Amino acid sequence: MDKTWMKISNRKDKAYELEVKNFLKFAYSQKVENQKIPCPCTQCNNFCNQTKTVVEDHLLTQGIHKSYTRWIHHGEQFRHQNCGDSTKHGDGEEDSDTEDLNDMLHDIGTAQWGDNWAGREESTDDSLNANHSDTNNFLKLLEDAKKELYPGNHFYSKLSFVVTLLHLKTMSGWTIKSFNALLEIFSHALPPEATVPKSFADAKKLIRDLGFKSEKIHACVNDCVLFRKENENFDTCPNLNCKEPRYKMAGSRVPRKVLRYFPLKPRLQRLYTHKEIASDMRWHKEKCVHDDNIMRHPADSEAWKHFDRLHPDFAVDPRNVRLGLATDGFNPFGTMISAYSIWPIYLVPYNLPPWKCMRDPFFFLSMLIPGPKSPGNEIDVYMEPLIDELNEMWLGVETYDAYSGKKFDLRAALLWTINDFPAYAMLSGWSTKRYQACPICMVETTCVHLPHRKKLCYTGHRRFLPIDHSWRREKKPFDGNVDFRNPVAPLSGNEILDQVQNMEVNFGKTKAQSNAKKRKRSESGLNWTKKSCFFELPYWADLLLRHNLDLMHVSKMSQRLSLPQLWILKTKPKTTGCVVKI
Structure with missing residues (x-):
């Protein structure tokens, strides 16, 4: 299959337009005409499913992703080759998936142990000797990448077969039960010499040296401390107000x-x-x-x-x-x-x-x-x-x-x-409640208590409008006052650090600590609840923008609060006085 057209830079070339149509014809050869397919343009990169018309438009305007040389998302079959003899099979296309897998393993090995990591037996490199077990496991992984699934099979190695199955499981949403059933069918259908894992757990064990390891760190049940570093060997929480046991039962390690x-x-x-x-x-x-x-x-x-x-x-x-x-x-x-x-x-x-x-x-x-x-x-x-x-x-x-x-x-x-x-509030340390809820205005937050609703209403937004805006002169639609104040200048990171530098906070959700937090107010009269852990980063105080509000929650709350009010204005229902009073 000719793919040289993918390298044509001029997307207005008639040859390029013709090959795009041929590509779509190939992609839809086994699909319904109005079905969506992954778009291989440089912007979507096969992550977005689009209609045929949209895919054609993207390919003509954005171009096809040049690294997408094997059209596995559009009907082209996997073509694996035996790593030991790449000349016996193949059709002159790009390197096989098996070779790509070997290249990836080689890059990972080089990244971890240097250029000569493959010759570990003859090497005296301290880094290799220090990771002797890890190197042996990785070399075993390479052997699995070169080992045929069974004698005479030049399409799949032991490793590439497992990686392909796990990829299909993820993409298709197979359950572990169905995956195990499929492996059992393979074990009966393939020759006895086939090295097929017996279960999902065995398949995961085979590729575990490819993945990333996670750490399980024990924590106090009241969120006082993590049992790491100086607390690693403690069986109870070191917080004097807590002293909760680390494990579920005495003598157990759960x-x-x-x-x-x-x-x-x-x-x-x-x-x-x-x-x-x-x-x-x-x-x-x-x-x-x-x-x-x-x-x-x-x-x-x-x-x-x-x-x-x-x-x-x-x-x-x-x-x-x-x-x-x-x-x-x-x-x-x-x-x-x-x-x-x-x-x-x-x-x-x-x-x-x-x-x-x-x-x-x-x-x-x-x-x-x-x-x-x-x-x-x-x-x-x-x-x-x-x-x-x-x-x-x-x-x-x-x-x-x-x-x-x-x-x-x-x-x-x-x-x-x-x-x-x-x-x-959790990440910055500034409480977004009470009369100083705004982390920008801080002590200049304009707040009104609504006695009938028993809530706080935050006003004063007009100060952020242009100085000549007509709303600044309006009284009746707002709080009965004009507002010509200048916008509040946000504090810099170093100014914030000066305010919280000497704050001491004992973390934990014990009853005694919770009561103390309710009674105790900040000595400065501000809404700071702690010195944020991010200030332990040497550059954090210098950042121009430390915390962002995501648009999804802001727009969602705006709609939730404003649409019901617009509906009330439109329908004008008969309501009791307590609903409309503020």
């Missing part, structure tokens, strides 16, 4: 609460073991077209540029990673009555182009904070491992770059957080 943490460093290093992704990680500096009036990417923002000006040693290498953090609680049991809240923490690398950096494969789950209740102010306790690793990544870790074929010191920085308003 923890009452567990934080699942997924280390950041190996995941960022893995990005650079793939040549295409390693190249894309430079996109924000080498390929991004900057325009002062248009923001296409976070690299166009003033916060990004401000960080670059303050830290030129970090900005000089485009491979250094800029991260954003997002979190929100959810009920893992869906709409069931059970009240349970679990909090995932996500990290997103912004070096990638916009059509990639917001895709699922590049959303890193950093940790899972267990329930059943929200961590609240104690979220800082659970953030300790991530803060420690971010400090380590700020100094730099040696990393192999598959694109350049050389090693470099990889650094990473957290630029901001993205969350809803309640989570804003």
Whole structure:
């Protein structure tokens, strides 16, 4: 199948237009005409399903992704080759999937143990000797990549067969029960010499050295501390007001609460073991077209540029990673009555182009904070491992770059957080309740108590309008006053740090501590509840924009509050006095 047309740069070329039509004819050869298919254009990159007309339009305007040389999403079959003899089979196309798998394994090995890692037996490298067990496991993985599924099968190796099955399981939503049943059928249908795993657990065990390991860190049931570092060997909480046992039963080793943490460093290093992704990680500096009036990417923002000006040693290498953090609680049991809240923490690398950096494969789950209740102010306790690793990544870790074929010191920085308003309070340390709820206006927050509704109403938004705006002179539609005040200037990170520098907070949800928190007010009269753990990062106070509110929650709340009022104005129902009084 001729694919040379994919390299044609002029998308107005008649030959290119003809080949696009031939591609769509091939893609729809076994599909219904109006069915949606993955769009392989440079923007969608097979992540978005589109109609035939839209796919054709994207290919003619955006172009096809040049790395998509095997059309597996559009009807082309997998074509595996035996790694030991790549000339016996094949049809002159690009390297086989098996060879791609071997290349990936070789890049991972080089990234971990250097260029000569394959010759471990003859090597005296201390790094290899220190990781003797890991190296042996990885070499075994390479052997599985070269071993035929059964004698005479040149299409699948033992490893590629398992990887393909697990990929299909994920894409098709198979249950573990159905996956095990399929493996049992394979064990009977294939020759006895076939090396087919017996169960899903065996298949996962085979590829575990390809994946990333997670850490299970025990936590106090009242969120006082994590049992790590100096608390690692304690069997009870070191908090004098708590003293809750670490384990469920005396003598057992089953923890009452567990934080699942997924280390950041190996995941960022893995990005650079793939040549295409390693190249894309430079996109924000080498390929991004900057325009002062248009923001296409976070690299166009003033916060990004401000960080670059303050830290030129970090900005000089485009491979250094800029991260954003997002979190929100959810009920893992869906709409069931059970009240349970679990909090995932996500990290997103912004070096990638916009059509990639917001895709699922590049959303890193950093940790899972267990329930059943929200961590609240104690979220800082659970953030300790991530803060420690971010400090380590700020100094730099040696990393192999598959694109350049050389090693470099990889650094990473957290630029901001993205969350809803309640989570804003948890992460920033500024309480978004009571009379000073606004984290921008702070002591200048304009607030009115509604006696009949027993709620607070926040006014004073007109001060952020242009100085000559007509609403500033209006009285009756608002609170009966004109408003010509200037907008509030947000405090800088260093000014905030001065306010919270001497705050001492004892974390935990014990009854005694909860009562103390209710009675105690901030000595400064401000709404600060703690010094945020992010200030442990050496650059956090210098950031221009530390916390963001996500648009989804803001627009959702606006609609929820305004639409019912518009409906009341339209229908004018007969209501009791207590409903309309404020």
